[in-house]
Amino acid sequence: xxxxxxxxxxxxxxxxxxxxxxxxxxxxxxxxxxxxxxxxxxxxxxxxxxxxxxxxxxxxxxxxxxxxxxxxxxxxxxxxxxxxxxxxxxxxxxxxxxxxxxxxxxxxxxxxxxxxxxxxxxxxxxxxxxxxxxxxxxxxxxxxxxxxxxxxxxxxxxxxxxxxxxxxxxxxxxxxxxxxxxxxxxxxxxxxxxxxxxxxxxxxxxxxxxxxxxxxxxxxxxxxxxxxxxxxxxxxxxxxxxxxxxxxxxxxxxxxxxxxxxxxxxxxxxxxxxxxxxxxxxxxxxxxxxxxxxxxxxxxxxxxxxxxxxxxxxxxxxxxxxxxxxxxxxxxxxxxxxxxxxxxxxxxxxxxxxxxxxxxxxxxxxxxxxxxxxxxxxxxxxxxxxxxxxxxxxxxxxxxxxxxxxxxxxxxxxxxxxxxxxxxxxxxxxxxxxxxxxxxxxxxxxxxxxxxxxxxxxxxxxxxxxxxxxxxxxxxxxxxxxxxxxxxxxxxxxxxxxxxxxxxxxxxxxxxxxxxxxxxxxxxxxxxxxxxxxxxxxxxxxxxxxxxxxxxxxxxxxxxxxxxxxxxxxxxxxxxxxxxxxxxxxxxxxxxxxxxxxxxxxxxxxxxxxxxxxxxxxxxxxxxxxxxxxxxxxxxxxxxxxxxxxxxxxxxxxxxxxxxxxxxxxxxxxxxxxxxxxxxxxxxxxxxxxxxxxxxxxxxxxxxxxxxxxxxxxxxxxxxxxxxxxxxxxxxxxxxxxxxxxxxxxxxxxxxxxxxxxxxxxxxxxxxxxxxxxxxxxxxxxxxxxxxxx
Numbered sequence: 053x054x055x056x057x058x059x060x061x062x063x064x065x066x067x068x069x070x071x072x073x074x075x076x077x078x079x080x081x082x083x084x085x086x087x088x089x090x091x092x093x094x095x096x097x098x099x100x101x102x103x104x105x106x107x108x109x110x111x112x113x114x115x116x117x118x119x120x121x122x123x124x125x126x127x128x129x130x131x132x133x134x135x136x137x138x139x140x141x142x143x144x145x146x147x148x149x150x151x152x153x154x155x156x157x158x159x160x161x162x163x164x165x166x167x168x169x170x171x172x173x174x175x176x177x178x179x180x181x182x183x184x185x186x187x188x189x190x191x192x193x194x195x196x197x198x199x200x201x202x203x204x205x206x207x208x209x210x211x212x213x214x215x216x217x218x219x220x221x222x223x224x225x226x227x228x229x230x231x232x233x234x235x236x237x238x239x240x241x242x243x244x245x246x247x248x249x250x251x252x253x254x255x256x257x258x259x260x261x262x263x264x265x266x267x268x269x270x271x272x273x274x275x276x277x278x279x280x281x282x283x284x285x286x287x288x289x290x291x292x293x294x295x296x297x298x299x300x301x302x303x304x305x306x307x308x309x310x311x312x313x314x315x316x317x318x319x320x321x322x323x324x325x326x327x328x329x330x331x332x333x334x335x336x337x338x339x340x341x342x343x344x345x346x347x348x349x350x351x352x353x354x355x356x357x358x359x360x361x362x363x364x365x366x367x368x369x370x371x372x373x374x375x376x377x378x379x380x381x382x383x384x385x386x387x388x389x390x391x392x393x394x395x396x397x398x399x400x401x402x403x404x405x406x407x408x409x410x411x412x413x414x415x416x417x418x419x420x421x422x423x424x425x426x427x428x429x430x431x432x433x434x435x436x437x438x439x440x441x442x443x444x445x446x447x448x449x450x451x452x453x454x455x456x457x458x459x460x461x462x463x464x465x466x467x468x469x470x471x472x473x474x475x476x477x478x479x480x481x482x483x484x485x486x487x488x489x490x491x492x493x494x495x496x497x498x499x500x501x502x503x504x505x506x507x508x509x510x511x512x513x514x515x516x517x518x519x520x521x522x523x524x525x526x527x528x529x530x531x532x533x534x535x536x537x538x539x540x541x542x543x544x545x546x547x548x549x550x551x552x553x554x555x556x557x558x559x560x561x562x563x564x565x566x567x568x569x570x571x572x573x574x575x576x577x578x579x580x581x582x583x584x585x586x587x588x589x590x591x592x593x594x595x596x597x598x599x600x601x602x603x604x605x606x607x608x609x610x611x612x613x614x615x616x617x618x619x620x621x622x623x624x625x626x627x628x629x630x631x632x633x634x635x636x637x638x639x640x641x642x643x644x645x646x647x648x649x650x651x652x653x654x655x656x657x658x659x660x661x662x663x664x665x666x667x668x669x670x671x672x673x674x675x676x677x678x679x680x681x682x683x684x685x686x687x688x689x690x691x692x693x694x695x696x697x698x699x700x701x702x703x704x705x706x707x708x709x710x711x712x713x714x715x716x717x718x719x720x721x722x723x724x725x726x727x728x729x730x731x732x733x734x735x736x737x738x739x740x741x742x743x744x745x746x747x748x749x750x751x752x753x754x755x756x757x758x759x760x761x762x763x764x765x766x767x768x769x770x771x772x773x774x775x776x777x778x779x780x781x782x783x784x785x786x787x788x789x790x791x792x793x794x795x796x797x798x799x800x801x802x803x804x805x806x807x808x809x810x811x812x813x814x815x816x817x818x819x820x821x822x823x824x825x826x827x828x829x830x831x832x833x834x835x836x837x838x839x840x841x842x
Contacts, residue, residue, distance in 0.1 A: 074547070075600035078554050082597065085558045088388040089565040093299050095275045095332070095356035106226055108218055108358035110351040116142065116214035117354070118346045120197070121206035126741055126808070127173060127198045127240035127247075128781025135197050136178060139237050142217045143180045146224040148235070150180040156759035157240070157250035168695030168744050169776035170764050171244030174783055177251050178237040182224055189373030190232040190262035191365055192325070193219060194248070194316055196241030201741060201808045202831045203344040211332075211349065212267035213237055215358045222362055229369030234262075241316050242340075242829070243742070243780035248316035252323040263288070263368055263376060264327030265361055266317040270465075273350035274334025274573055275299040276357040280308045280317060282326040286382040287375060289393055291367055292328060293384065295360040298391040300330075301567065302383045302522030304574065310520075326376060328364075332357060334573035336465040340827025341651065383525050386566045399521045403513040403528040409535035410510040414503050416542055422499035431496050431504030435592060438488050439508060442481045442588040443581035449473075449480065449635070450580045456639065459650030461672055462826050465576030468648040472638030474572045477584050479630035485591035486624035489598060498599040505592030506534045512589075526567060526586075530593040533559035538596070553596040560593035598623070649824025652678050655833040656706060656810055659692050660713040665706040670828065674702055677823045681706070690771035693837060695744040695778060695804050696830075698770050707814040712737035713838035714805040716745075719788070721842075727754065728793050730842065734779075735786025740805040743787065746776030748800035755792040759783075773802060804837040 101111030119138055125131035136152070143150035159171040178197065195212025199205025220235050234257050238247030252258045278292060278300030285305075292298050317329040332353040338344040368376075384393040417423045423431070453473065454460045460467060467473065492501055513528030537556025541549035564586060572583040591598075601623055644650040652675055655668040667681035668689065674682050682702035689696055689703065720731040734743055747753055753775040756763045765775050779787050782805075793799065810816050810832055825831050 071600065074550050078550060078597055078600055081554060082557055082561060085561050086565055089562050090569060092386045092388045093275050093566045093569055095350070095352040096297055096359060098351035098355040106222060108215075108222060108355070108362045110355035110358060113214040113218040113354055113358055114346065114349070114351050116217055117206060117210045117349065120210040120213060121199070121204040121344075121346050123204050124201055124808075125197075125199050125205065126201040127175065127243050128741065132198055132239070136176060136239075139178045139197055139213065139217065143178070143220055143235060146217075146221045148180040148182060148220060148224055150178055153177040153179055153250065153255055155250050155254055156761045157246035157253070158761045158763060159244050159246060159249060168697055168778045169746065171246065171778050171780065172758055172761065172763065173240040173243050173246035173780035174759065175239040175247040175250045175781070177239050177247050177255075179251070179255065179257065180220065180235045181257060182220070182229070182233040182235070184231040184233070184369065185228050186230055187232045188230065188371075190234050190257065190260070191368050191373075192234045192236055192262055192264045192320070192327070193267070193361065193365060194236045194238065194264055194320070195267045196238045196247060196316055198239050198242055198247075200242045200340040200827065200829065202825050202827050203338070203340055203342045206344050206346040207269035207272050207349055208339065208344060209241070209268055210346070211269040211354055211357060215267050215354065215361055218358055219362045219365060223365060223369075229366065231369045231371070231373060233365060233369060238316055240780055244778070245314060245316060245319060246780065248319040252319050252325070258323070261323065261325045263373060264317065264320045264325045265364060266315060266320070266327065266329045267357060267361060268315055268329065268331035269353075269357075270331050270333045270336055270339055271573065272335030272338050272344070272348040273353050274332045275570075276330050276332045276353060276360060277304065277570060277574075278328050278330045279304045279333075279574075280315075280329035281305055281381075282321050284378050284380060285326070286378040286380050286395060288326055288328065288378075289382040289384050291371070291376070292364065293391040293393050294367060295363050297356060297359065299356075299386050300391065301385045301570065302381065303385070303520070303526055303567065304570070306520040306522040330357065330360065336573060336576060337463055337468040337648070338827075339464050340829075342825055343648070344827070381522060383522055385525060385563065387562055396521055399517050399524045402532065403510075403517040403524050406513050406528040406532035406535065407510040409532055409539070410503070410507050413506070413535045413538045416539060417499045417503060420542055422542075423497050423503065427496045427500040428503060431492075431500030432507045433504070434488075434492060434496075435501070435504035435508050438481075438484045438588050438591065439585070442484045443585045445480055445484065446477045446580040446584035449477065450577045453577075453635075453639075457644075458673075458675055459644055462651040462653060462675070464827055465578055466573065467577065467638075467642045469638070469642040470572070470577055472634045472641055473577055474583070476631050476634035476638060477580055478568075478587055479627050479634055481584055481587040481591055483624055483627035483631055485588065486598070486627055487621075489595065490621050490624055493599070498595070502534075502538065502595040502599070505595050506531050506538070509534070509589060509593060526563060527589060529563050530560035530589070534593055534596070541596075550600070557594050557597045560590060564590040564593065644822045646821040649819075649822050650675070651824050651826040652819070653826040653828055653831050654678060654681060654810060655830055655835065656709075656813055657689070657693055657835040657837065658708060658711055660836060660838045663708045665708045667704045667706045669702040670699065670830065671702060677819060678702075680817070688771070690773065693804065693835065694746040694771065694773035694776055694802055695835075709813050711834075711836045713836050714740075714743055714803045715786075716801060716803050716840045716842075718842050723796055726794055726796070728796050730791055730793070730799065732789045732791070732842075733786045734782075734789060734803055736782060736805040738805070738807065740782065740807045742778055742780045743782050743805045744776065744778045744803065745789065746773040746802045747791070747793075748772060749774040751775075751797070751799060752794040753791055754794060757790045759787050799842045801840045801842065802837060803840065804835055806833050806835040808832050808834065810834060
């Protein structure tokens, strides 16, 4: 078919009557759809403290948060004991019998190693049982009541703890449920996830498994997202869909299963429990930091966490829990008014159908003269350009922002106020898609470009079906809807082609926009490419609507065609201005100040063997404040501090403080053949958060216990050190250790203890008001090490 006929046929499809009015009406309609999709992932308004007793009240729960998060309360500290007393009192005030599980726990399964070897802790979990009338199983409401050493934990996890306590009050004061409900407030989650491990391994109520609802916070705002499930989740997801406002996506579950992140939920999942893991995650700049205070919390997020938890506990509390076991995963995602859920068995059929519909649309477009084979192939190939370019540019933009504002490099996930930067990345995606479309539209035609964009969505649907089935819907459904809309548009006349294309675009918005909104805080600007990638897919799915924004020159030449091309470039120009404006606004709005300090990382280590001390920092490159203590290049300190493993640190000389090393004493020593068994006691000589022990690599340890619990012996710290462990929250009188080693040669043992706080050290200079502390488990650590030969 010749060129004029192709252009004419393309115009007939793309230009309905009254093009400008059609474009305006379509954009407004889709804006409404976008607003509804955005609202689907917004938390509900917080209820006041005076809400009915049967309801969850963020006002009441927030009073608990304020009482808990008065300061850091790391496991083993006096502050943590005070929080534990509050938790016990609250459960008892609700009429429950609460107990403390006081034991030693060892990391297990996926959690069995840390930087310096196996992690152990003395934990004191708080446990209470609400008996059911005719229980078919147990429901566990779980949160951790300890905080990181660097912050008061106003969100992480005073929010989860307060939610469990408020739910316990409402459940205990209401009609009795059929099933048992167990309230578990774990200890030492921040240290090593050891509290949950102790509960599932040692507590009688954990025997037989059950359904776990674990509650977390990794920020200060945003919706409470159900981001992790146990395997074979179909039945449980069906129950979750009935929650007041279910927000979650099976794609998030697929991603989280591939990340090296763990929560208390991990220990339950590994022991065969089913369940759901939920957290709100926006505002992550406060994560583990001194700024994680109650005042930083958005109580709407607390309300969302509590509403869903209480409703799920009541629903599950009256079900036959045996029926929640299913043999497959569900696919699910938020939609206006609730959660779309369908069996995972439909993943491959839908992905295949999307590809077939896309091929049918391409064949039909070629048949009707809308695009030739060459143009269709070029449209598909060139659609890869924005898919690749946008994520790369988004990551480069964040790299540039870190150069302009170096403190961003030490933020865990996001800046304090990331809104304008996120808008800049969305505008960047729009810029690339608009510019790409404007440059190629005249050469290839709108049909070839739209079909090419949908083609990549269909292909990605198949790829995800193979490697991350729970995420296949993300591209397969928009591709299927877009292809079916395109097929319908070919046969319809008048306004109806636009209606069909708008419906296809609406499906893409409903599926993809909430994912964009959730992915920005989930992976942060440190992984800006992820949100940019999803935004680009949304842009490609909207190409038929984008085409309405381009003026038609018809068959005109000269000035008319030139004017049309200039007008067609306006969307790209507007997007470019938006990128610059949003980036500049972000830099103005998100400045470091006393309320939003630039995070810095600093530690101090004293080697009492030589009486030499070091300042240490995990910063990628020393910031202005940190550079007065440390300098590059980064190197490992395994030889003197095996507890830090292979982590590379900046270092600088420090004045030696007068601090006692932990005391290692031999209690008993015996030999049997070539095996030697020694019993030791490791006792810190000052208040500390943890102690560590490492044996020289030349010694083979065949068996070991610490605090009465077996410790794996196949963990190595590297360098000159072999077997070792980290013991968190050690008892004041120390930890008893038994080791069986091969051979009778003297044992070379390196021990270390660590407390928190550097302000009393010689040579330390207080931070300025706008310089803060990184939310790291080693920030502000004061370590003292010594070597013993026994």
